[in-house]
Amino acid sequence: MSDQRQSRPGGRTARVRADVLRAVDDLTTEQPLAQLTLAQVAERSGVHLGTLYRRWGSLDGLLLDAVAERLTVRSPVRDTGNLHADLEDYAHHVAEDLSGPDGKLLLRTLVAVRLGTQAQLPPALTRRYDEMQALLDRARARGENPPTLQQIVDVVVAPLYTALLFGTTPTNPATLVDRLLKLHPDQ
Amino acid sequence: MSDQRQSRPGGRTARVRADVLRAVDDLTTEQPLAQLTLAQVAERSGVHLGTLYRRWGSLDGLLLDAVAERLTVRSPVRDTGNLHADLEDYAHHVAEDLSGPDGKLLLRTLVAVRLGTQAQLPPALTRRYDEMQALLDRARARGENPPTLQQIVDVVVAPLYTALLFGTTPTNPATLVDRLLKLHPDQ
DNA sequence: CACTTAACGCGAACATCTTCGCGTCAACGG
DNA sequence: CCGTTGACGCGAAGATGTTCGCGTTAAGTG
Numbered sequence A, B: 001m002s003d004q005r006q007s008r009p010g011g012r013t014a015r016v017r018a019d020v021l022r023a024v025d026d027l028t029t030e031q032p033l034a035q036l037t038l039a040q041v042a043e044r045s046g047v048h049l050g051t052l053y054r055r056w057g058s059l060d061g062l063l064l065d066a067v068a069e070r071l072t073v074r075s076p077v078r079d080t081g082n083l084h085a086d087l088e089d090y091a092h093h094v095a096e097d098l099s100g101p102d103g104k105l106l107l108r109t110l111v112a113v114r115l116g117t118q119a120q121l122p123p124a125l126t127r128r129y130d131e132m133q134a135l136l137d138r139a140r141a142r143g144e145n146p147p148t149l150q151q152i153v154d155v156v157v158a159p160l161y162t163a164l165l166f167g168t169t170p171t172n173p174a175t176l177v178d179r180l181l182k183l184h185p186d187q
Numbered sequence C: 001c002a003c004t005t006a007a008c009g010c011g012a013a014c015a016t017c018t019t020c021g022c023g024t025c026a027a028c029g030g
Numbered sequence D: 001c002c003g004t005t006g007a008c009g010c011g012a013a014g015a016t017g018t019t020c021g022c023g024t025t026a027a028g029t030g
Helices: A012-030 A038-045 A049-056 A059-073 A083-099 A101-114 A123-141 A149-166 A173-183 B012-030 B038-045 B049-056 B059-073 B083-099 B101-114 B123-141 B149-166 B173-183
Strands: none
Touching (some): A012 A038, A012 A049, A012 A059, A012 A101, A038 A049, A059 A101, A059 A123, A083 A149, A101 B101, A101 B149, A149 A173, A149 B101, A173 B173, B012 B038, B012 B101, B038 B049, B038 B059, B049 B059, B059 B123, B083 B101, B083 B123, B083 B149, B083 B173, B123 B149, B149 B173
16 A cells, blocks of 8 residues: 655646746845745746645745755855865855845744744755765764864854844854864864 | 824833733743734733734734843843853853743744844843943953953854754853853953 | 823724635656 | 646635724823
């Protein structure tokens, strides 16, 4: 008794999704995120409003898909063998992602998930942390003594998020990485 | 031509506000914050729905008032003259506030403000930072060399917020303060 | 103690959001 | 190439959310 249902992700379905996500991208750059509605997305994309509810359930659900799609396309974590350089590269990317329109989009969807409006985070959004963990594992395999993932999140990532949350100027990513290495000398 | 309008904050108006805020407190402890509605607040408090819209404009507006009221009542920043102890005390309070139901409430309202749904943050919510700044100023006046407010936010406060945002276990407040002092030796 | 009018209760009207059933089209498998 | 049926378009119905005008109450003032 296999309860596997058939699905048809190709052809028209894929085209509809692409149209919708493009419409979300356009609309979020044209106006404040707060006044975006599903009706707008329907009109702009040419996809029927009922379809949006059927596939994504809610505006937050759609935005979650959209932001996951965007961040997946972005640059993955690099591993040059130089931990300091890789961390700076990573911090720089996070700061960049959070500063643009994607920052508020990510903030909104993260809160929606935490508040229970939306289901679990899609794997695409936690992939960066997996990659970072792999980076640390490889450094350890080389005989280095890297910081833990939580230390990186605390010292480097967290200040970038709170700057976004409070609307203040974020501390320079390079400064944040320096702090981490000062707290955790890798010798 | 004075455009000062008369207002009547006393008596019935104050009683209505108290009833409404109490209803919000009750409801937020009984159910997920995501499914709270103004209609529920109206029914529970006995205040007419139209009045809620008139006074607070939206659910987020009401929640902003509620959370500001709550955090104002809470313990202010202490100044015992021992910077390390005062910082730990402060970090402990922040961690406590964020861990309870108030945490999600604060998160939601902060994001609402940042996304433009709500107006500026009420002074009550930024008061702690003013008090902390005053604490640092006094320490400096005593001849000490305290960290800056931004350093405190980055190293101590930010990790507590991201733990809430990501749903992870927050780092011990004492550990966070130790990090700050390690980065910024006060001698 | 009067008088003015801000603030509220009330309910209907209005707007927006969400769901649903049905017919059609085309993706996928054989 | 044919058959099955998942996904979509469509529009109406239903549910929620928001505003408005009017009458009533009581806070603040002289």
